Amino acid sequence: MTKWTHNGLAHDLAEHLRQNTARFVWEDMQLGPAGSPRPDVYAVPFSFSKFCPIVYECKISVSDFRADVTKGKYISYLPFASGVVFAVPEGLIKKTDLPTGCGLMIRGENGWRTVKGPTMNAVDNLPRDAWIKLLIDGIQRESNRTEIKTRQGYIWFTEKELAKRHGDEVAQLVVQAYLSAEWLRDASAKREAAREEIIRETEEEKKRRWEALERSTGRLNDAQMELASALGLPDDATIPQLTRAICEARNRLAGDSEIQRFRNLFRYLERTIADGNEPLPGEHSA
Incomplete structure (x- = not known):
């Protein structure tokens, strides 16, 4: 039985969805700025009328x-x-273990199969930050992935031509060199x-912490608000306004x-x- 890593399983699922469904598919795509959800696989259908993205x-x-499930991450x-x-992977959990409304897909030795579909909810649109992320990062990823597939097709063709001329062993050595170079380039890019x-x-x-700090330092507590009200x-x-008002009031009082x-x-x-508190003459000796 295949021993899966997390990233390996996610990539295998993404390839399955790309080959068997009409959807855009992204792996490990954060749906917005830092701190936004980052599903393992995110799929959006090629459809104008049926907008139903799925998270895997x-x-x-x-x-x-x-x-x-306990944290409610989903x-x-x-x-x-x-x-x-x-x-x-097959045998890990059963559909009775699922949270309400969630679906289940199983990876067996012969591929993926759906055990239970999710309860589908209407999603009219995505948040603005999610669209920006998909446009900027998502399209670039898809472009890179397509380029890699084109290069791999060229390597396959080269292998067949070399095999005809020099035999399978030499062809495999050359292809391994090609693949190693491709792997290094892709790893460096990632x-x-x-x-x-x-x-x-x-x-x-x-930036967010600085803005939060400015907001917190700019607000007055209850005692300061009472003083501000007394100063009009x-x-x-x-x-800063309260400090300035106190200085002005102090200057007015001094003058x-x-x-x-x-x-x-x-x-x-x-x-x-x-x-008057000084002792009288002879008071100490009394």
């Missing part, structure tokens, strides 16, 4: 499946999909794309002659009280 979640262990896909389907996405996500996260500021006053007169009077009273 691939699982190769029962513990991973149960953890996702629910985060519902704004982007008419249905959610779990895709697993690493570069991953690096660029990490940089882009880091910048977006930094509006309800939506910010901390008010009546306030200065009261301050001098208080100082005189403080000195008089202090003198």
Whole structure:
């Protein structure tokens, strides 16, 4: 029985969908900016009248499946999909293990088969960020994938021609060299794309944190709002506005002659009280 890796199972499912259904199919495609859902396989049909994208979640262990179900991870896909389907190796789970409304596909030795279809929900449209992601990243991925298939077709043709001229052994050696070069190019391109996405996500996260910090530092707490109201500021006053109002009020008080007169009077009273607290002559010896 085939021992599947997670990425291997997802890619195998994606190829099955591409070859047997009329749909755009993407693997590991994040549906928006950093933090957005990232289904293992995402499929959108070639249809103007029936817009029903499907999310496929691939699982190769029962513990991973149960953890996702417990967390409700599959629910985060519902704004982007008419249905959610779990895709697993044969024998991993049964349809009775599925969350309500989810479908199940099984990968056996002879290929994929559907055990249970998902409950389909209407999705009128996708969020704006998801469309932008599909247009920018999705089309580029599809273009790269098509280019790779074209190159692989050329390699197959080269193998057959070499086999005619020099025999199968030499042909296989040359083809292995071709495939190794293709693999290195593709791996380098994937690493570069991953690096660029990490940089882009880091910048977006930094921007969001800075905006959140500005919003939090710009708001007043209850005590500050009471002080702002006493100083005649509006309800939506910010901390810089409150600070400026306090400074202006302090300057006005410092320049008010009546306030200065009261301050001098208080100082005189403080000195008089202090003198009155001094012990009288002979009081210590009493």
